[in-house]
Amino acid sequence: MSRRHHLLIALLLLILVPGVLSYMWRPQQTPAPTLPPHSYAKALRQAHDGLPGAARVLYQQLQRDDLQPIRRAALYAELPNYPSPQALKLARLDLEHDDPMVRRAAIASIRRLVPAAQRSLVLGPLLEDDEQSVRFAAVDALLGLDPDAIGLYFGPFQEALENYQQTLEQHQDDAKAQVHLAHLYMHEQAYEQANDALQRSLALAPEGLDALAAQVHLLEQQGQQDASRQVLAKALAIRPDSAFLQYQLGLWLTRHQQQEYALLALSRAVELEPDNSDYRYTLAVTLHQLDQVQAAQQQLETLLNHQPANRRARVLLIQYWKETGQLQNVQVLLAELEQQNPDDPALQQGL
Incomplete structure (x- = not known):
């Protein structure tokens, strides 16, 4: 190899080696932090189970x-x-x-x-959403509020409500849709139309529990208390082991200031369906109304043992513990709540 070739090789090495070394020694850029694939499932489970954080x-x-x-x-x-x-x-x-x-x-x-009094301020604009299903969801969320509570959005609410009713009227072969339609008519005290919708639902599904419950409410709203009780009694005679019907009976008795008898029905509903948080919560409230505070506390404790994330039950149990002066239990529940959600309004208000 000639001297000239040696010089060319040496020159190339002088040019390339520093560049290669510079690349090798260059600090690697830290990739942007990304959430691991399982973080969504982990977070959802953590929230569902009421775990700290x-x-x-x-x-x-x-x-x-x-x-x-x-x-x-x-x-x-x-x-x-x-x-x-x-x-x-x-x-x-x-x-x-x-x-x-x-x-x-x-x-x-x-x-x-959001409390009912403030709900329309947040959801009112959705009554004019471009998507029909969103408008109907907004109606459902505002249903039951009086015109004053709906406020400036009463006009859009009425328009969306009427459109909702017209749409459900077109689904007379859908039992659930007809029950929902009945509730919309009951909101407006359009009792005849509500009854027609329920009759269509019951014709399609004679044992439909939601339709039976709605029928009870419809009769009550019209002042037909005996008839509403008979609907429940007839349904329970056929299905005495229905937790749903026992629960509805308990609610009916509560509405008619018969808490002692309501307690029996609600207890039976919880016995039949022990994992239903609504049934157990209502039983606890009824026990407390009857001055059976310890039994009410036990029901809420059982509920929280199975559903630690159930804030409604936790806040109520804190109140019941306070009433009986068991402040150590209050502190335990508050500490758990703070671990779950340090910004919870109950903590900020010094519950």
């Missing part, structure tokens, strides 16, 4: 912009157990989400997060 991870997931709509909507089923200004802010942002499923889920969550 549940609110924080739930909020973090709702701040993501890469979740599929169905996953995002599932988060809103858990959010009402973790109220805070941040929770409401996140839910309000998703009232403008591109996917109607997410908007409907946010509406359902806000329905439980």
